[in-house]
Ligand SMILES: Nc1ncnc2c1ncn2[C@@H]1O[C@H](COP(=O)(O)OP(=O)(O)O)[C@@H](O)[C@H]1O
């Protein structure tokens with residue numbers, strides 16, 4: 001059984017259809033990359049998978065681990081093992097970063113009928129993971145993402161990913177705004193998480209990230225549909241030719 | 257028909273966990289307000305002549321105010337006219353007039369406080385807090401009296417203070433909030449029935465938190481208590497106030513007065529977690545919380561700090577304020593006010609800078625949910641002589657849903673050019689993006705809302721004593737149940 005099965009997915013925001021029949025199957029252990037021009041619907045797909053309310057599904061179905069994902073609310077999907085590393089991580093004033101993550105882990109553990117982690121169980125692991133991601137200790141007790149630099153925010157997402165250990169990790173343009181060193185560190189963090197029971201959906205605009213996180217499959221999303229799929233070589237081809245053509249077509253379609 | 261009313265009651269009762277009624281014999285005076293009632297109250301309490309005169313004087317003033325202008329109308333709240341003749345002004349559990357030990361307290365009362373989690377049973381010594389418990393109109397128990405007595409700290413019911421420390425009462429009563437101050441202050445001065453009195457002598461740091469727990473039980477009564485706290489030179493004290501009331505579908509009036517006085521180098525920290533019954537979801541019932549709280553920094557280098565967490569009451573009308581008279585004195589006001597369902601709150605502070613180099617800080621966090629209306633009203637006044645005065649005001653509002661409202665009325669009056677004023681204000685909606693972020697990590701909507709709100713209030717909560725901060729956080733969570741989704 002596939003981990004994720006998306007069949008003929010249609011979704012809209014504010015009445016505009018954005019996804020126009022997406023089909024995608026992901027097995028545990030695989031890394032898939034979704035590329036495509038800006039505005040093609042990549043973040044929308046991620047949001048639908050994470051069950052964000054504002055995105056209405058108007059057709060199709062999604063099975064996650066054999067369960068109907070579209071029946072789940074965001075916290076259920078999260079507890080079932082869907083993780084989204086946000087393109088724009090959100091700031092939450094007054095809530096400590098470590099406290100937040102421990103609350104999240106305990107919510108997930110509770111859902112699975114596991115015991116809660118106390119601070120003593122949690123902190124050593126948390127600190128170790130922070131070190132791996134070369135994050136400053138000071139970020140531990142600062143409010144979630146508040147005053148973090150762009151790179152720190154992205155690392156914080158990967159930190160959460162590594163602690164929450166989801167079945168499906170969706171990375172939405174985690175590479176944007178990162179310099180090459182940060183990119184390497186983030187990619188290392190992700191690679192350390194690769195395992196036969198975990199799948200990744202890596203959304204990126206640029207091929208660059210895929211030099212570090214090697215995908216098994218690459219898909220090109222254009223105007224709400226997967227236009228092409230292939231192996232890692234597709235990403236290289238796109239890098240060479242660009243989706244210039246595709247992008248030009250999208251541009252033309254816009255009213256002047 | 258009746259079953260749907262019951263269901264609503266049950267639901268409301270679920271949210272408000274303190275809504276039970278204690279079956280107890282009450283000694284109450286007839287409804288209504290006139291000189292005879294005031295004489296009756298004073299007589300029941302066996303008061304000296306000066307107190308009766310003080311009350312009657314206030315009553316006359318109140319009648320005049322009622323004739324000429326009635327209740328204050330400037331607050332941003334609405335309620336039907338209150339019939340002041342339809343209220344019982346004195347109601348007390350029947351008991352011996354003086355209590356020497358807790359053994360003489362009615363067991364029903366002890367049970368009530370046990371249910372509320374208030375440690376008036378000294379044996380339990382749950383925490384390092386001395387408690388004065390006020391049930392309806394009278395104080396029923398004050399704990400740790402002896403231990404405090406050794407240090408010269410007086411902590412007792414107001415009635416007892418009138419009997420045992422009349423000189424202190426005469427010297428300070430009404431010096432911060434005179435009966436002429438406002439309509440409710442005049443009413444309180446005429447009919448107040450009990451409350452707490454604290455005196456901390458020169459140089460003494462009170463070794464434990466002092467706490468009064470107010471409980472309204474009887475129906476159709478008003479509660480009018482009066483608290484007076486005096487910190488003598490170099491003394492310091494931290495005082496906590498908590499309150500609850502049973503669920504009833506008529507409104508009940510609570511018009512308290514609190515006066516604080518800090519002499520040279522003295523410090524008073526006054527914390528409130530106000531959780532009076534807020535009414536049901538439709539806005540039926542609930543307490544009208546019309547309270548006058550004011551502190552006077554009389555001495556040099558003195559400091560008065562108010563922290564309040566207001567989650568209860570149908571209507572809250574209160575402005576804990578500081579008169580910064582002594583040079584270098586400091587006033588602080590930290591407030592969280594939450595209105596859910598049909599609750600209304602008009603709250604804030606006044607900082608009156610009179611002395612040189614006086615400083616004040618105001619941090620107000622208003623949270624509105626449901627159809628709640630939340631108003632911050634604050635005044636900062638820098639008088640001519642207040643050279644070098646400084647004020648920092650931060651006033652933030654958080655909206656949950658789109659049927660509630662937040663309003664801000666800051667009044668600033670500066671008459672000395674050297675004053676430095678800073679004002680920051682913000683209004684935000686609880687963000688869909690914040691909620692989604694937390695939910696995407698597995699946190700349930702309710703818990704996510706409560707985390708975001710607690711985060712928003714953090715700068716105020718950290719001013720509360722530890723146990724109170726925990727209670728306040730839980731209370732916010734409970735008060736917000738059902739406000740989202
Ligand atoms: N809240 C919204 N309201 C209206 N249109 C939206 C909204 N969010 C996204 N869109 C539109 O949906 C399309 C796809 O957006 P998105 O999924 O963010 O694309 P990508 O991530 O591929 O850049 C874009 O045209 C964008 O303008």
Ligand SMILES: [Mg+2]
Nearest residue numbers: 042043087173
């Ligand atoms: Mg995007």
